[in-house]
Amino acid sequence: MVVLFLSSLHIIKSMDPAKTAKDIKSMKVRGALKIAVAAAGSLGDYEKTYKGNQDKFLKDLEKKGEILKKARPSAVSLPNAVNYVLYLAENTPDRNELVGKINEFIIEQKEALKKIGKIGAKRIEDGDTILTHCNSMTALEIIKVAKEQGKKIRAVATETRPRHQGYISAKFMAKYKIPVTLIIDSAVRLTMGKLDVDKVVVGADTVCANGAVINKIGTSQVALVAKEFNVPVICACETIKFSPETMLGELIEIEDRDHREIRSPMPGVKMLNPAFDITPAEYVDVIVTEDGIISPYMAYEVLRDKFSWEIKELKQHG
């Protein structure tokens, strides 16, 4: 079994793809980067123990990949990672070499996270109060590095209903001795002024070709308030989260999760539990990627540079 070290704080055990898909669906494994790495790692493990011939192997790997891709629909890092492993498998007949390439991909993701932390921290100034929404390890990496650089920063973490991932962020920052205030989601507008928030730092599940950022539900409201207060919105995002499908006109499905995550059913009351929302490019100041800081309007160029392998395949398959 491969144990993937994403950072000293996050350890993912790679396992059978079907089990990994189950854990991603139930959000036992969550976060756009972690699900991508877990999916790639599980396909790598599957590959290592596979006994059949190459043709059958490729077909079976594709089937496992499909199961993984269906686990959660909105974070494009998941299909991107799976498609990349399938692309590697098709073009790497030597199985040992393939294991090496999958591991390389995983290491690259770990390095991307670290690079984003270093690059993004330059945008954080001494004395800043930073608001973050939900729990993005990439956004937190920027905040953590800024703190390690000796900048005196404060943080505000939104609770992030209904699953309260904001608690994880708040605990993380408290652990790093960053003074942090936890607020309910509906207190963002009041808090932005009252606590003099200087910057918003959030993660992303998907970046579309037009620069729109898909992230945890409520991000677009945070960005709207930030715009009102002239507070820059910094999105921390590995390029694995950019969506090549959106270049060809596809729309990203917004995951509608089990309504019982909100509360138990009430007779005569309909509930909606969308997990993500879309923040248009005009509400995002910069996207910090491992290759550097870009304007969201440069998403198309990133896709063209980084995903030529996938775009070619997508075009071929209509």
Ligand code: RI2
């Ligand atoms: P990292 C999460 O989704 C959040 O929306 C977070 O902002 C995003 O993934 C990126 O997370 P969920 O899995 O990859 O909690 O930066 O639904 O950790």
